[in-house]
Amino acid sequence: MMRKKINIIIDGKDYLVDEGTTILNACKEVGINIPHLCYMEDVSSNASCAICCIEVKGSKKLVRSCSYSVWADMEITTNSERIRKARKTNLELILANHPDDCLKCDRNQNCELQKLAWELGVREQHYAKTRTKILPLDTSSPSLIRDPNKCILCNRCISVCSEVQTVNAIDVTGRGLHSRVTTFMDRGLGSSVCTNCGQCSLVCPTGAIVEKSDISSIWRDIYDPDIFTVIQTAPAIRIGIGEAMGMESGALVTGKMVAGIRKLGFDRVFDTQFTADLTIMEEGHELIKRISTGGTLPMITSCSPGWIKFIEHFFPQQLANISTCKSPQQMFGALAKTWYAEQAGLDPEKIRVISVMPCTAKKYEAERPEMNSAFHYWKERKKLKNRSGFPDVDYALTTRELARMFRETGLDFAGLPEEEFDNPLGKSTGAAVIFGATGGVMEAALRTAYEVLTGTTLDKVEFADVRGMEGIKEAEIDIKGKPVRVAVAHTLKNARKLLDEIKEGKSPYAFIEVMACPGGCLGGGGQPIPTTWEIRKKRAESIYREDINLGIRKSHENPEIQALYRDFLIKPLGEISHHLLHTSYSQKSV
């Protein structure tokens, strides 16, 4: 629908802009940037920072452009002595409540507050620091650390948690000078309904919410000659890490990423995409089994650990709908410490599996107590020297942390040669890379399920209906004359809608894909900052380009997957798969 255009005057010039839009957006449309801090497109317009103030003729006070709509013939001034001074003063007041430890901050050089202070010309401290005591950090979460001292109360994290994810783990407590963002009863994220999706860390303008870093432990393991380090990279890393290393948004850098990781000193560089293909084999067959034996439908994907925690908290009655398949990260860990260890003649207790994920919830997933299948596998075979358990995946890094490790070694990332993954856990198909985009798991599953069920080859492997950034996508495919309806949701808000349908017994679908983060993993909470819709779209384009690059585009045609079934797993949903590749879920309180 076309919106009515109205005339407004900005800095003495006439412009036609959409009626009802905010002054800030109207100015942006015509190429005038108004400095702003708490406002974030599609996330929050809290109007708390007062940086975006401008003058409107007829108004005595300065107006916050982020939350004020334009009207016909409005006269706006965006540059005056008064505006510049007010913005700078407002920012200095915010800075008076913020520590000056930029040099030691995770967000150094990637901080909106720091950047704005530089841009607005803050060069001295006019106001005395207001914090009388240092507030304790919230380190209760396995994925995230919150530092309330660095918080500027922009409310973006609260908005994203509430509006985008409908999780509501955090809110403001207290008032005035004592306002803080916190969880229920100050118990910390780790004791809350937080799904660890990390979207709050993506939208935080400062270093108040960052991932819990595992870098120092990983360096220690890399340099330990007794430890064999195996790293796996998620699909969305190859379209994210280039960005974090200063390349353009969505840069597709698979080969450079492999070369860079090898330079860090990891013993083997493998690919989570291998186990993404494996997930399709297991999940595809699980779906076929559920349909043919009258199992619980719709079946819902289980790759996204934030999503899993969400359903465990909010929809425990629907846990039977979730596929029992572990996520690709966890399938990889279980295989690396069993099948691969045996093949390579390695002591499973000396292997460290490190994953690079676009995700903060993967840290939580790796720590889930049931994710130690390899330990049980060897224990049953009485092959363990030590009796203490070990996890299948030892550390899950975010894309941002990998970039940090690259920078620590002074790597010239853009100048790296292209290298290949190691084998046998390094070969993957186009079906696996698209796991990184919303709709990708669905498309990959359809490619395999269709061919397995019909015994015929797909004419066209692309399923356009499940692609794109629409919140909920639907498709219907015809399998042997029988229509199968599927749906894809990204963000937990959209997932909640589909779950409500299931709860009411009205869900028309056989299979649903859910990814917790906007855009799917490519927009994950561990991805480079900023992550905007524009950037997400560029990352998605690269993902679908890589799908074509990989040549083989269906998981069941991956020769290494075929070999894995032949030599080890025997068949999908078989005995070994059951122990290593599948899991169960349990209700969690709210």
Place this chain on the structure above:
Amino acid sequence: MKSSKVQQIDNSLYDSIIAGYRGKPGDLLSVLEDIQTATPHSYLTEPAIRYVAEKMKVPLSRIYSVITFYSFFNLNPQGDHTVTVCRGTACHTRGSRALLADIMIKLGLNEEETGGETSYTTDDMRFTVRTVACFGQCALAPVIAVDGVIFSHMTSEKLEAIIKKLSSAKKPVRRRNP
């Protein structure tokens, strides 16, 4: 079981309170107020908060936000009597600092440096001492409120007399926060 019976009684009380405000704007505040008033020692227990969250479909984080925004709401049990000392500028210049110190010593309480409003309750749950930023009764400074009733031109002697009287009284006159 005794405990489950108690739980049932509480929940039916909560249910009726919630039902009374259904569909009205600002219902959460009214519900929390009524529940706190109906709870011995005038506070909001965690089970009550969780019950309200579930029934009214309000996130726990939001309820916590509301409770901690309004100084009216208590998360800890309050004494039978509440003495609120005004720490506004007018009262301060007329000695409210000393009044606060006096009553604290009198009741055997230790003042700690905390952020925001302070609230101290005696171990025997007889008295709660609180501070407030200003009552808006500056002409009568220094003022204190005892169970919601304002006492003006307060002195240590008057205060001691009030405390003595309340200590000997069996039941609280009226329980209300400022």
